[in-house]
Amino acid sequence: DAGVTQSPTHLIKTRGQHVTLRCSPISGHKSVSWYQQVLGQGPQFIFQYYEKEERGRGNFPDRFSARQFPNYSSELNVNALLLGDSALYLCASSFGTETYIQYFGAGTRLSVL
């Protein structure tokens, strides 16, 4: 079975641009979460979606938004990119919410120049 897949693998953008990152969860998983990992730090929670509804939001500005589609895949959108948005963006899927193992994708490496 395929694991969590994220696209693209790498992305280079300039300040002020917009970016869309995509995530496909493991088949049968209904929950998708997004995390940002800056070099040398642990991942920071951005969003969680379950059954296409937002269930949690981390401490990130409104430039960050996300949605989950009927097939449970998800998109993370970031507007007006800043240099500080350069990071590894990780998507995780799980069958449910709090008590289930979260499985992570390989991530999207975003560089903002």
Add this chain to the structure above:
Amino acid sequence: KQEVTQIPAALSVPEGENLVLNCSFTDSAIYNLQWFRQDPGKGLTSLLLIQSSQREQTSGRLNASLDKSSGRSTLYIAASQPGDSATYLCAVTGAGSYQLTFGKGTKLSVIP
């Protein structure tokens, strides 16, 4: 606000040695604690999940314990191998929350 701390930040051991990685968290109201492995530039691989009602979990050479009341967890790796070299992260899911709160990780190097 939940905070997770991992000590040490880095650890270097000779191959074959047994080792312990430590994780502490400030709020004991958690659903579970999860240990992950991360290779350089890669995503996270789940190693073990301990529910709040459990005391330990084992998988192969790995054993994780949880003492919720003291806010501590340990990951024990037996007979370390060079292939175990990676960054190990612990994360907790807080009660009433949907997010994982991570520590900064312990970077392990196993020397052949």
